[in-house]
Amino acid sequence: MKDNNILIVDDNKGALGALELLLQERFGKVTCLSTPHRIPRALQSLEPDLVLLDMNFSAGQVSGNEGLYWLRQIRQFDPQVPVVMITAYGDVELAVKALKEGAADFVLKPWNNEKLLATVESSLKLGHSRKEIESLRKKEKTLKREISGNGPSLIGRSKAMAKVLELVDKVANTDANVLITGENGTGKEVIAKEIHRKSARSDEAMITVDMGSIPETLFEGELFGHSKGAFTDAKSDRMGKFEAADKGSLFLDEIGNLPERNQAKLLTALQRREVVRVGEVRPRSVDIRLICATNTDLEKAVVDKSFREDLLYRINTIHIHLPTLRDRQEDIPDLTNFFVKQFGEKYGKKNISVSPEGMNALKEYSWPGNVRELQHTIEKALILAESNVLESKDFLLKEISPSILDDFPETIEDMERKMISISLDKHNGNLSAAAKQLGITRQTLYNKLKKFGW
Numbered sequence: 001m002k003d004n005n006i007l008i009v010d011d012n013k014g015a016l017g018a019l020e021l022l023l024q025e026r027f028g029k030v031t032c033l034s035t036p037h038r039i040p041r042a043l044q045s046l047e048p049d050l051v052l053l054d055m056n057f058s059a060g061q062v063s064g065n066e067g068l069y070w071l072r073q074i075r076q077f078d079p080q081v082p083v084v085m086i087t088a089y090g091d092v093e094l095a096v097k098a099l100k101e102g103a104a105d106f107v108l109k110p111w112n113n114e115k116l117l118a119t120v121e122s123s124l125k126l127g128h129s130r131k132e133i134e135s136l137r138k139k140e141k142t143l144k145r146e147i148s149g150n151g152p153s154l155i156g157r158s159k160a161m162a163k164v165l166e167l168v169d170k171v172a173n174t175d176a177n178v179l180i181t182g183e184n185g186t187g188k189e190v191i192a193k194e195i196h197r198k199s200a201r202s203d204e205a206m207i208t209v210d211m212g213s214i215p216e217t218l219f220e221g222e223l224f225g226h227s228k229g230a231f232t233d234a235k236s237d238r239m240g241k242f243e244a245a246d247k248g249s250l251f252l253d254e255i256g257n258l259p260e261r262n263q264a265k266l267l268t269a270l271q272r273r274e275v276v277r278v279g280e281v282r283p284r285s286v287d288i289r290l291i292c293a294t295n296t297d298l299e300k301a302v303v304d305k306s307f308r309e310d311l312l313y314r315i316n317t318i319h320i321h322l323p324t325l326r327d328r329q330e331d332i333p334d335l336t337n338f339f340v341k342q343f344g345e346k347y348g349k350k351n352i353s354v355s356p357e358g359m360n361a362l363k364e365y366s367w368p369g370n371v372r373e374l375q376h377t378i379e380k381a382l383i384l385a386e387s388n389v390l391e392s393k394d395f396l397l398k399e400i401s402p403s404i405l406d407d408f409p410e411t412i413e414d415m416e417r418k419m420i421s422i423s424l425d426k427h428n429g430n431l432s433a434a435a436k437q438l439g440i441t442r443q444t445l446y447n448k449l450k451k452f453g454w
C-alpha cells in the first residue's frame with residue numbers, strides 16, 4: 001500500500017504534522033491542508049485516493065456542520081474517493097450523520113495509531129474497489145456496444161425499405177417480440193441490430209444465437225446455462241444466452257431450424273420469462289426483448305407440423321418482411337457506392353468508382369443472394385480491379401440462361417433442397433465438404449437434411 005495519494009485537511013497544525021508522519025511511512029504520498037477552502041483545487045490537482053477530513057474548522061465550532069459541508073463538496077466532485085472524518089468532538093449521532101452522507105469511516109481524536117492505520121487501510125481498499133467497479137462498468141458498456149454492433153450502416157431509400165424502416169421506428173421502443181423474415185442476405189440481422197440500437201435497451205447487449213448451429217443436445221446448456229458438474233464438460237457454472245441478454249435484446253437467427261423438442265423448451269422460457277440452468281432447479285428471471293429471424297415460411301412449417309403454432313404466435317407479435325434486392329433496385333446504386341467505399345478503405349483503393357454502364361448491369365442482375373451477394377461481388381471486383389472505374393465485366397455476374405429458368409425452383413425451400421442435393425452429389429455425400437461449399441455449418445446442414453426427411 002505504498003503508492004497512495006492521501007489528502008489530510010485539519011486546522012490543527014500539530015495534528016497535521018503527526019498524521020503526515022504516521023501515514024506517509026505506510027501509504028505513500030501525503031498532502032496537508034490547514035484550511036478547507038483549498039480542497040477543490042487540491043482534489044483537481046492531486047486526485048487523492050483518500051481524504052482525511054476534520055469536522056470543525058472555525059474557532060468555537062463543535063457541531064461538525066463544516067465537516068459535513070466539505071464532505072458533500074468532495075463527494076460531488078469525486079463520488080468514488082473515500083472520506084474518513086476525524087474530530088475531537090465526535091459523538092455517535094454525528095458519526096451516523098457523516099456515514100449517511102457517504103463518509104467511508106469515522107475516527108475520534110485523540111486517535112489510537114494502530115486503529116487509525118487500520119481504518120485508513122480498509123478505506124483505501126474500499127476506494128480502490130469502487131474505482132475498479134467504475135472502470136469495469138465502463139468496459140462492460142463498451143463491450144456491450146461492440147457486441148451489438150456500432151451502426152448505423154443501414155442503406156435503403158427505396159419505397160419498400162422506407163416502409164420497413166417506418167415499422168422499425170414504431171416497434172423499436174416497445175418490448176414487442178419481432179419476427180423478421182426474408183430471403184438469405186436481405187439484411188435481417190442488420191434490421192435486428194437497428195431495432196436494438198433504437199430501443200431503450202441500446203446500452204445493453206444484443207446477444208445473437210444462430211439456432212441452426214447449436215447441436216440439439218447442447219441447446220439447453222447454451223441458451224439457459226448450466227451449473228458446474230451438470231454434465232461431463234461442465235467444468236464451471238456458466239450463464240446461458242438468455243441471461244447474457246438480460247435487460248438487452250436476444251436475437252434468435254434461423255429460428256425455423258430449431259428442432260421440435262427444443263421448440264417446446266424455448267416456448268416455456270419465453271412464456272415464463274425465466275430460465276432454469278441445467279443442473280439447477282431454481283428458476284432465474286430474465287428481462288429480454290426477443291427478436292427472431294428466418295428465411296423459411298413458418299406458416300407453412302406450422303401446416304407441415306414441423307413448427308409449433310403456439311411458438312409462432314409467441315414470437316411474431318410484430319412481423320417485418322424484408323423485400324428482396326430485385327424488388328428494390330433503387331437501392332442498388334447506394335448500396336454499391338457504400339460497399340465500394342467500405343472495401344476501398346479496407347484494400348487501400350480509395351479512388352474507385354463504378355461506370356454508368358457498370359451500375360446498369362448491377363441494377364439489372366437478379367441477385368438471388370441479395371445484399372450479401374452484392375457485397376461479395378463488389379469486394380471481388382475491387383480486389384481484382386485494374387483500373388479506377390469498374391465496368392460490368394469486372395463484376396463477373398453469372399447470367400441465368402432461360403433453360404435454367406425453366407427448371408428453376410419455385411420456393412426458397414425447393415432451392416435449398418436442390419442446392420444441398422447438388423452439393424452432396426458433388427462431394428460424394430461428404431457432409432463437411434458440402435457444408436463448407438454451401439457456406440453453412442455442418443450442424444445446420446444436418447438439421448436441414450433432417451427437416452427434409454433425407
Ligand SMILES: Nc1ncnc2c1ncn2[C@@H]1O[C@H](COP(=O)(O)OP(=O)(O)OP(=O)(O)O)[C@@H](O)[C@H]1O
Binds near residue numbers: 154156185189191
Ligand atoms: N440495408 C443494408 N445496408 C448495408 N448493408 C447491408 C444492408 N442489408 C444487408 N447488408 C449487409 O449484407 C450482409 C448480409 O446481411 P444480413 O446478415 O443482415 O442478412 P440476413 O438476411 O440476416 O442473412 P441470412 O439469412 O443469411 O442470415 C451483411 O454483411 C450486411 O452488413
